[in-house]
Amino acid sequence: MTEKRIExxxxxxxxxxxxxxxxxxxxxxxxxxVPVSMHCWQGDDVGGFxxxxxxxxxxxxxxxxxxxxxxxxxxxxxxxxxxxxxxxxGKHRLNLHAIYLDNEGTSVNRNEVEPxxxxxxxxWGKDKLHGMDFNPTFFSHPKADDGFTLSHPDKGIRQFWIxxxxxxxxxxxxxxxxxxxxxxxxxxxxxxxxDVPVDRVAPRQRLVESLDAxxxxxxxxxxxxxxxxxxxxxxxxxSFTVGSHEFYMGYAxxxxxxxxxxSGHYHPTEMTSEKISAVMLYVxxxxxxxxxxxxxxxxxxxxLNEELMTIAQELVRSGKLEKIHIGLDFFDASINRVAAWVIxxxxxxxxxxxxxxxPTQQLKEIELKMDYTTRLAMTEELKTLPLGAVWxxxxxxxxxxxxxxxxxxxxxxxxxxxxKR
Ligand code: RNT
Ligand code: ZN
Numbered sequence: 001m002t003e004k005r006i007e008x009x010x011x012x013x014x015x016x017x018x019x020x021x022x023x024x025x026x027x028x029x030x031x032x033x034v035p036v037s038m039h040c041w042q043g044d045d046v047g048g049f050x051x052x053x054x055x056x057x058x059x060x061x062x063x064x065x066x067x068x069x070x071x072x073x074x075x076x077x078x079x080x081x082x083x084x085x086x087x088x089x090g091k092h093r094l095n096l097h098a099i100y101l102d103n104e105g106t107s108v109n110r111n112e113v114e115p116x117x118x119x120x121x122x123x124w125g126k127d128k129l130h131g132m133d134f135n136p137t138f139f140s141h142p143k144a145d146d147g148f149t150l151s152h153p154d155k156g157i158r159q160f161w162i163x164x165x166x167x168x169x170x171x172x173x174x175x176x177x178x179x180x181x182x183x184x185x186x187x188x189x190x191x192x193x194x195d196v197p198v199d200r201v202a203p204r205q206r207l208v209e210s211l212d213a214x215x216x217x218x219x220x221x222x223x224x225x226x227x228x229x230x231x232x233x234x235x236x237x238x239s240f241t242v243g244s245h246e247f248y249m250g251y252a253x254x255x256x257x258x259x260x261x262x263s264g265h266y267h268p269t270e271m272t273s274e275k276i277s278a279v280m281l282y283v284x285x286x287x288x289x290x291x292x293x294x295x296x297x298x299x300x301x302x303x304l305n306e307e308l309m310t311i312a313q314e315l316v317r318s319g320k321l322e323k324i325h326i327g328l329d330f331f332d333a334s335i336n337r338v339a340a341w342v343i344x345x346x347x348x349x350x351x352x353x354x355x356x357x358x359p360t361q362q363l364k365e366i367e368l369k370m371d372y373t374t375r376l377a378m379t380e381e382l383k384t385l386p387l388g389a390v391w392x393x394x395x396x397x398x399x400x401x402x403x404x405x406x407x408x409x410x411x412x413x414x415x416x417x418x419x420k421r
Contacts, residue, residue: 006402010393013386020359020382027356028394035130036348037093037327040100042341043080044071045333048099048140059139059190060234065334069418074102078124083413084341085128087406089398090349094125095133095327098168099140110141111163115174122178131181133327136168138189150210151191151203151242158210165214169224176223184287184325186260188229192237203242211251227287228252229260232267253282262289262329264297273310280320289329290348299330302344304351312351317360339410353394354387
């Protein structure tokens with residue numbers, strides 16, 4: 001579409017939204033201020049760069065597919081992230097894992113990770129990103145092969161992973177300082193049993209002690225925030241997960257740190273969208289891992305489905321967007337990996353736009369008056385207002401391709417760069 005046609009379509013859409021009491025210009029201004037933390041691990045199937053050809057192993061998570069063009073080096077991954085960001089409207093964050101360090105070809109063990117190993121990323125991201133987020137990596141390592149890390153029965157192994165956690169908080173703080181916005185460092189451990197345990201208590205006590213040891217040092221919240229991520233089960237740890245929802249909910253509330261809700265980490269009929277308002281009553285801030293579970297925690301690319309739209313509505317309606325850190329967590333190796341980032345991240349932003357194009361205050365008043373007929377009638381009509389016209393206009397104003405125009409750029413990149421890897 002030409003610029004003129006996009007603008008004309010926007011003018012009509014603007015009138016339609018105005019008839020519902022919605023100011024589209026204002027919604028777009030608000031939307032531009034919301035950063036999404038894009039996860040680096042979609043670009044190389046959670047392999048990382050500890051050694052050449054490093055691959056995801058253990059931890060009960062899986063990337064499936066063998067689409068050509070996966071990033072093999074930091075340079076390649078940075079180039080892919082840049083390509084993705086150039087097709088996504090707004091200014092966003094990058095979420096790194098410890099295994100994406102720059103060890104300059106030497107061997108750096110997990111407990112030896114230092115901020116200097118991420119200078120390359122920080123320097124590269126300085127003018128491109130809103131900020132960075134971080135994760136210690138408690139998998140793909142011989143000391144995680146037993147399926148236990150921070151709750152391992154062996155004190156020496158626990159200590160190794162505690163040291164990794166401590167080292168990673170320092171990296172997070174350095175990132176936060178460099179960008180002037182706090183880095184959220186998120187702890188997720190795969191610890192659990194394949195078969196039914198006898199002692200459920202001891203591993204959980206050990207996990208509490210290890211987490212306390214990691215977080216003992218206070219770090220300025222302007223630089224760094226701690227988050228903990230719960231899970232239901234993993235492949236090979238089907239019967240018992242040490243860090244369950246109740247475990248981490250209690251931990252985050254009692255320590256007043258961030259709780260991370262991953263949309264793939266609950267029973268299939270349990271919805272993350274339903275949890276946000278409850279959890280936010282008890283924790284200072286929240287981290288989301290927006291993902292798409294298909295029958296299990298499959299980490300499919302996020303699509304614009306009802307749950308994504310409901311999550312976005314909960315964020316916007318809560319009025320606490322600045323306290324909720326939106327991170328993405330999916331990895332699909334069966335399609336073009338850069339396209340996967342673009343599709344999932346654009347969908348997250350589009351869902352936020354959908355939620356912002358709602359007369360929330362008016363709807364809340366209608367609900368308070370118990371006029372449920374109008375509530376249902378209005379929320380249903382809002383679904384088919386011209387969201388696409390507003391979205392295309394937003395993309396135009398943010399200098400990124402509208403509608404499907406971005407795919408052409410991915411095809412060019414695939415031909416010129418990815419296919420040569
Ligand atoms: C695993 C968790 C975790 C990971 C990333 C790579 O089930 O969701 O967040 O996906 O840390
Ligand atoms: Zn996650």
